[in-house]
Amino acid sequence: MATLKIDDPRVIEFDVRTDEMLINMGPQHPSTHGVLRLVLRSDGEVVSDVEPHLGYLHRCAEKIGENLTARQWIPYTDRMDYLAAMNMNLGWSLVIEKMLEYDLPERGRHLRVIISEMGRIASHLVAMGTYGLDLGSFTPFLYGFREREKILNLFEEACGARLTYSYLTPGGATADLPSGWTDSCRQFLAEFKEVIPELHTLLTTNSIFVSRTAGIGVMSAKMAIDYGCTGPVLRGSGVYHDLRFHGEERYTEMYDGYIFDVICADPETGKYPESNYEFHGDSLDYPEIPRQAILGDCWHRFYVRMLEVVQSVRLVEQAIEKYEATSGDWGKPIRLIQKLPVKEAYMETEAPRGQMGFYVVGDGDSIPWRVRARSSSFCNLSVTAPLCQGILLADIPAIVGSLDVVMGEIDR
Amino acid sequence: MILIGTVSVSWYLAVGASLFVLGAVCMATKRNLLGVLMGVELVLNGANMNFIAFGSKVLRPEGSLGLDGQLIALFVIVLAAAEAAVALAIALNFYNNHNTVDVDRANELNG
Amino acid sequence: MADFVDHILGLNDSWFGHIVAALVAAVLILHVVAVGALLFIWMERKISGRIQDRLGPTRVGGKYGWLQTLADGLKLIAKEDVTPDLADKFLFKIAPYVGLAASYAAFIALPFADGVVGQHVNTAVFFVLAVLGLEVFSVILAGYASGSKWSLFGAMREAAQVVSYEVPLGMCVVVPVMICGTMNLTTIANMQSGFFTNWLVFNDPFTFMTAIIYFTCATAGVNRAPFDLAEAESELVAGFHTEYSGLRWSLFFMAEYSSMFIVSALASILFFGGPHGPIPITEIVPFLSSGGLGDPAKQAFTESEGLLAGWDLGLIISRIIGVTNLLLKGLVGVTIMMWIRWSFPRLRIDQVMTMCLKYCVPLAAIGFLGATAWQALDLPTASSVIGTPRYKHHELWTADHNKDGSKEETISTPVLETPHEDDTHAEAKTVTENTVPVSVLRGGNQ
Amino acid sequence: MNLLAVAWEYWHQSFFILFAACAIGFGFGVLLSKNVVRMAFYLVLSLGSTAGLFFLAGAEFVGAMQLMIYVGGTLVLLIFGVMLTAQKDFINMDTHTQDWILATIVGGSLLMVLLFAAFGAEDWSKPQDLTDAKIESTKEATPLGLALTGIRVDTLGDSGDAVKQGKSGYLMPFIIVSVHLLVVLIGAAYMARTKKLSRATDDKSSRAKLMLFKMEQETEQLEEETYVVTHRGQSALNRTDSQDE
Structure with missing residues (x-):
């Protein structure tokens, strides 16, 4: 356990000499996002050290994967990041396809963009809402869930499930989108665009919210890279890195022909890309960055998520056009007992919480010889301890919430 | 009950005396610095009771101190607050230096 | 009230009348605390539901879920009352009662209308604030006695919060006291009778500012979001009441909701006219005008037989209107607190202290000095600009409404400019005649 | 009911007995309790009862003042008690027996003297008829x-x-x-x-600034080391174009 040195600039002497105490935050605690357990070493309200303890949700998913065929394991990927199950399905499907050197038909490619970006919106909405909860504001949570419910309705229409979809499979998807689905989706997007400014008003620009998050939990670009942070956590520190651009060929070609921005501030100017995307003829202005905010703090991580939602909306709109324009096969799933070749494959995708990687080794049987997953939340959580030193107790939910971890994915 | 119909200044004084003695004994016996402080508060309170009783027009229609009693009681309350602030600052310093609030350990000035 | 009971029973100043009156007052106030809590919890649910785009309770008690709180109350009573092993058992058990007793006792001096008050206390403003301030003891004791570190955090935060909000709160309350020249809440309320322009909040810009600061600090004082740091559920699990369950837990909430009401009612009395409505309804309806009924009708009524014979119907009705008015104003205040709670995130403890000590204290000081200067320089007030005389209604009210033990304060402060120096101000007159400094204070009005 | 009637008839006395008993009883609580927090709690109740006695004696303002300042001041004592006892065991500070005996003897004799004085003066112990006395607005x-x-x-x-x-x-x-x-x-x-000023307090800076300072240091390091990170900063609108190139 790292301890503070006396000459550390964060050391603040207090008037009353007090003793440190150890406090258990979790595994049952309202703001640890599931069953995370943090052991705090605190002196009154000032927390000097935080040690995360994991494993309360461990279900041996990887080992189970070594006893099931590739398609049978799909439901287990659902249960990893249960808030963005579609993106988990996608990651596993892509790695198996890579192994089988299978090429997806055009229509299936656009379908996957629609579904995974909708999944990203749904996931970021929960992240936004629960972050509000962490800071003591209950209402944004329900606003976020109201919109998420609409997405879940659409998903339910497509695959019959509302949380664990098992929809995208190696080879494509279990079924094509039902007729009329794209129209409902367009309608949802139109409604959702109206809501985004509301969400910004509720949290992003609220002065109490800003004072609780701006300048808190500042993580430099170097630190973010050192700790292997990915996704919005990495981009919130000003590192321009998004697998949809910088990923493997097999993944990035999914987004060929799409126009969207990577949401990341320029570390020199501190500016985000201009909002050059039009909503109903008016360009949707991003809210201004508050004065107190420092690149890499909780506010920026939150902001990146909020702007990514807009980009996802933009992607889905394009994808619907392209999906409707192409005809033909959407990509049937592979056989349930599809034999895997004797080789290994690893691939990372840009899931809502960061880079989600799957590793699989085949031995010629239909059941993989080895299955491993690289969790995005796990790496993101690793910065908790260094970030939560010398802060106030109330900042811990703010920092942990801004990392947006899902324990199902961490413990697997 | 002997008191029926006979509440007089004396009874208020008796209560004040009891509080005063309780406070004094508290100051004498407590080893905890904060306990001593509480004893002081009780003593001041007991003294205050006398001022209020003598100043009360209800209890002493003739010859009451009038407003003077209440005014002095007010001053006592204000000064007690000031006293508590200083005493707590001393307690804090004492605790910082000795890591205890036991007054028996405060014997550094012994010759 | 005691007179009334005696009157009905045909007694004359009996102990029975006093005791019945005291019991009735106690039960009525208990209703404000208990039934009020039921209503407020229901309101909180409904309001939060509407704010969050959902319905709130809809089943228990019909379409609007009226009885949801009652059902919850039954559930809480039936729950096991757990006391942790590490708890200081005695303090743990007594702490909720301390809080409830404090917020209940504060109602004693709160006038619901002219003469409708549990016990007439001349320094009522001070009394209410002091007794309400005792409520923090329950939080601190509960936090300490629970034997849980989270509870202890809640207690320490509450203590830190108290020292920061009490100062500006006290300074804000001094402003109406200074303008009205009395600490008697009934008098302060009656000074604002008439049109809403007579309300102290519209007296001058400084009182307006002070009213806002008062409400902010009062929200902090009753532990409501965004200042609910003692129970901050996302940080401290549930803060000081983490270890409580069942009835004891619900007592904390009764205390919280009744103190929410009492600070709102206090705000309405100090700044928003108290029982007096935006329009002087008792003046407009001649039937209810301050002398009660018109002379012949009044005579007919007083000579009539029956329960209310000999009683001034106009007075009774105007009091009922006044009580309704005050309750409604209190409800508005409570609703605003709920609205704030469901809209904003929570502040951090250092931010609360910064806000209270660094911003509210200087602002309250400016408000106090400004309001004083406004009075001293005799600058125009809202009522003087519009032309509704402030004290006309006051005079009418004080004329003969002292039947029920609600005595007017007979000493008016010399600073206060009273247009009429009638006999109720005789003593003040002697002061001004006899002493030099007072006439200096009065700005040479003599 | 009869008892109630008597109590009401002599309400001043009844309340006096109630408040006096509370004040003295809780005073004993302060004296005999060993836990600092309980002592403070009893002190609050004792002071509150004394405030009640002040009200009875007609000193309304002082009573309210007592509640507000004195009891509020005790709050601070209470907090210190909690702070000092929550972690460490300071409860175990037993008084020596000889101290108890001595204090009781001295205190008892002092009480005797005081009571003798209190009831000694005829003027003071002259009974007043308070049957009709009410808490008037004084x-x-x-x-x-x-x-x-x-x-x-x-x-x-x-x-x-x-x-x-x-x-x-x-x-x-x-x-x-x-x-x-x-x-x-x-x-x-x-x-x-x-007592000891640390760098953090020297700096007069908020925590945010400290973190910024830390970040700057790290950015310097970052520049020294070679990390392959493409800072484009610009909008990625032309992704397809760049691929074409």
């Missing part, structure tokens, strides 16, 4: 305030030279007490101040 807040500014309203009728207006007030003590309070405030703050 209008003392304004005279008290005026007295603090040097104007005595209540002694206007007196003719003595010493009680002439402007001479008999408490302006001077008031000013002295005010200055005293100010000095105490500064003194207490000085005594309880931070």
Whole structure:
């Protein structure tokens, strides 16, 4: 356990000499996002050290994967990041396809963009809402869930499930989108665009919210890279890195022909890309960055998520056009007992919480010889301890919430 | 009950005396610095009771101190607050230096 | 009230009348605390539901879920009352009662209308604030006695919060006291009778500012979001009441909701006219005008037989209107607190202290000095600009409404400019005649 | 009911007995309790009961003041008690038996003397008929305030030279007490101040600035080391174009 040195600039002497105490935050605690357990070493309200303890949700998913065929394991990927199950399905499907050197038909490619970006919106909405909860504001949570419910309705229409979809499979998807689905989706997007400014008003620009998050939990670009942070956590520190651009060929070609921005501030100017995307003829202005905010703090991580939602909306709109324009096969799933070749494959995708990687080794049987997953939340959580030193107790939910971890994915 | 119909200044004084003695004994016996402080508060309170009783027009229609009693009681309350602030600052310093609030350990000035 | 009971029973100043009156007052106030809590919890649910785009309770008690709180109350009573092993058992058990007793006792001096008050206390403003301030003891004791570190955090935060909000709160309350020249809440309320322009909040810009600061600090004082740091559920699990369950837990909430009401009612009395409505309804309806009924009708009524014979119907009705008015104003205040709670995130403890000590204290000081200067320089007030005389209604009210033990304060402060120096101000007159400094204070009005 | 009637008839006495019993009883609680927090709790109740006695004696303003300042001051004691006892075991500070005996003897004799004095003067123990006494609105807040500014309203009728207006007030003590309070405030703050200034407090900077400082250091390091990170900063609108190139 790292301890503070006396000459550390964060050391603040207090008037009353007090003793440190150890406090258990979790595994049952309202703001640890599931069953995370943090052991705090605190002196009154000032927390000097935080040690995360994991494993309360461990279900041996990887080992189970070594006893099931590739398609049978799909439901287990659902249960990893249960808030963005579609993106988990996608990651596993892509790695198996890579192994089988299978090429997806055009229509299936656009379908996957629609579904995974909708999944990203749904996931970021929960992240936004629960972050509000962490800071003591209950209402944004329900606003976020109201919109998420609409997405879940659409998903339910497509695959019959509302949380664990098992929809995208190696080879494509279990079924094509039902007729009329794209129209409902367009309608949802139109409604959702109206809501985004509301969400910004509720949290992003609220002065109490800003004072609780701006300048808190500042993580430099170097630190973010050192700790292997990915996704919005990495981009919130000003590192321009998004697998949809910088990923493997097999993944990035999914987004060929799409126009969207990577949401990341320029570390020199501190500016985000201009909002050059039009909503109903008016360009949707991003809210201004508050004065107190420092690149890499909780506010920026939150902001990146909020702007990514807009980009996802933009992607889905394009994808619907392209999906409707192409005809033909959407990509049937592979056989349930599809034999895997004797080789290994690893691939990372840009899931809502960061880079989600799957590793699989085949031995010629239909059941993989080895299955491993690289969790995005796990790496993101690793910065908790260094970030939560010398802060106030109330900042811990703010920092942990801004990392947006899902324990199902961490413990697997 | 002997008191029926006979509440007089004396009874208020008796209560004040009891509080005063309780406070004094508290100051004498407590080893905890904060306990001593509480004893002081009780003593001041007991003294205050006398001022209020003598100043009360209800209890002493003739010859009451009038407003003077209440005014002095007010001053006592204000000064007690000031006293508590200083005493707590001393307690804090004492605790910082000795890591205890036991007054028996405060014997550094012994010759 | 005691007179009334005696009157009905045909007694004359009996102990029975006093005791019945005291019991009735106690039960009525208990209703404000208990039934009020039921209503407020229901309101909180409904309001939060509407704010969050959902319905709130809809089943228990019909379409609007009226009885949801009652059902919850039954559930809480039936729950096991757990006391942790590490708890200081005695303090743990007594702490909720301390809080409830404090917020209940504060109602004693709160006038619901002219003469409708549990016990007439001349320094009522001070009394209410002091007794309400005792409520923090329950939080601190509960936090300490629970034997849980989270509870202890809640207690320490509450203590830190108290020292920061009490100062500006006290300074804000001094402003109406200074303008009205009395600490008697009934008098302060009656000074604002008439049109809403007579309300102290519209007296001058400084009182307006002070009213806002008062409400902010009062929200902090009753532990409501965004200042609910003692129970901050996302940080401290549930803060000081983490270890409580069942009835004891619900007592904390009764205390919280009744103190929410009492600070709102206090705000309405100090700044928003108290029982007096935006329009002087008792003046407009001649039937209810301050002398009660018109002379012949009044005579007919007083000579009539029956329960209310000999009683001034106009007075009774105007009091009922006044009580309704005050309750409604209190409800508005409570609703605003709920609205704030469901809209904003929570502040951090250092931010609360910064806000209270660094911003509210200087602002309250400016408000106090400004309001004083406004009075001293005799600058125009809202009522003087519009032309509704402030004290006309006051005079009418004080004329003969002292039947029920609600005595007017007979000493008016010399600073206060009273247009009429009638006999109720005789003593003040002697002061001004006899002493030099007072006439200096009065700005040479003599 | 009969008892109630008697209690009401002699309500002043009843309440006096109630409050006095509470004040003394909780005073004993302070004395005998070993836990600092409980002591403080009993002290609050004792002081509160004393405030009740003040109300009974007709000193409304002082009673409210007692509740607000004294009891509020005890709050601080309570907090210190909690702070010091929550972690460490300071409860175990037993008084020596000889101290107890000595204190009881001295205290008992002092009490005897005081009680003797209290009931000794005939003028003081003259019973008053308080059956009809009510807690009247005694209008003392304004005279008290005026007295603090040097104007005595209540002694206007007196003719003595010493009680002439402007001479008999408490302006001077008031000013002295005010200055005293100010000095105490500064003194207490000085005594309880931070002894050792650390870099953080030297810097007069908020935590955010500290973190910024830390970040800057790290960015310097970052520039030294070679990390392959493409900072494009620009909008990625032309992704397809760049691929074409």
